[in-house]
Amino acid sequence: MAKRDEVERETGEAILDAAHTVFLRRGTAGARMQEVADEAGVNKALLHYYFRSKEGLAEAVFTRAARRLFPPVLAIMGSEAAIEEKVEQIVEHELEILSESPYLPGYLMSEIHHHPERLEQLMSMTMSGVSPAHLLPPIVEKLRRQIDKRVEAGTLRPISPEQFIINLIALCVFPFAARPMLELALGQGGRGFEVLIEERKRTLAAFFLNAMRP
């Protein structure tokens, strides 16, 4: 271990951060190893020393990004909270996190389209002992029972848990994926977009829950 490790961040992580920035800005195929090196302030050869190849680096960036975005959503979905609370928590959390890294949805969608193998690898990876592939079904089933109970009580519209999740995430994520278009359409050079998102933070949960009324 070098002395600097205690003061500066681990070099590998600094490279990963730089790669994250560059890969999200240019896209994986459009990103250049030299640009990542410059962004990290290190020699290009060092990227290969730590991550073997561009492919290796891309994989690491994708995995870390996915692990930061998805688990919180799954945690909320699988919690003991009432449906109304879950919706409000998801909306608040998603809109918050996406406001901070607006390129994230576009990057992830592009990656899963052009490199679906990354997703498969991610699903079979172990996180805290279990693979996401085995984590998802119980959450969906739990949500299904929760919905069905409310449907029987006549306080909720029938809907499959899959469609429930997709609709909710769609409403949260889409504006960020289409952000440049909205900024242009709304005018005011991006200010219009911010206003729109602020309004969504206040109204989206109510809109969605209204759709769920019987």
Add this chain to the structure above:
Amino acid sequence: MAKRDEVERETGEAILDAAHTVFLRRGTAGARMQEVADEAGVNKALLHYYFRSKEGLAEAVFTRAARRLFPPVLAIMGSEAAIEEKVEQIVEHELEILSESPYLPGYLMSEIHHHPERLEQLMSMTMSGVSPAHLLPPIVEKLRRQIDKRVEAGTLRPISPEQFIINLIALCVFPFAARPMLELALGQGGRGFEVLIEERKRTLAAFFLNAMRP
């Protein structure tokens, strides 16, 4: 004009089709001019003869794709139909067109993120005599009046036309943008996704309109 022009398609358009296929499959940055040439069955130099550069070809592909996707939506939004009909028409039209070209949303989102200048150019382009930039505001205002009238009559929940459009498009488009993820999560190797979309064709309009109830 060559004789073949009467039998075969215009060469330029054949190249554009091939570029569309390849650019959507690989992404603009990941696409190779040679692969486009192979797909079109012509020499690589021909691509430059017709489109000058890769950038020129990318611009042409983007413009054509955007012109095919957006105008129908605007036409429906700006029509005289009642709100309920508009929602049903948009859902049906979008889900239909996206089922046929599933890579389209991902491609467009990636492009507008990495090349926002394409979007600006598109907005200032003339289509049938008018630029999209001048086409949008009247449609939005018309929709606003339509919504306000229904709100006053107490048959609709208050919502801005911008949020209305975004929510509707989000629910239609997002599943396709996230398609590889959903195919993996739903299992059955893509069959699950098709089933999901079929269900959405039947239920999405009702879901959305339910959200709009006062």
Add this chain to the structure above:
DNA sequence: ATATGGTTTGACCAGACGGTCAATACGCCG
């Protein structure tokens, strides 16, 4: 038949890019 103009091609080029390697710098330990 031959000239003409747009179309299509194969060969080629310069630069960019991912990747490698031997040499150097550096912190640590005996």
Add this chain to the structure above:
DNA sequence: CGGCGTATTGACCGTCTGGTCAAACCATAT
């Protein structure tokens, strides 16, 4: 201090890629 293993660097390489160009092609007009 001196040796050792890791970290870091600059120089270099082979290949890929976008782009160019002169030559060949081909339907038509004269």
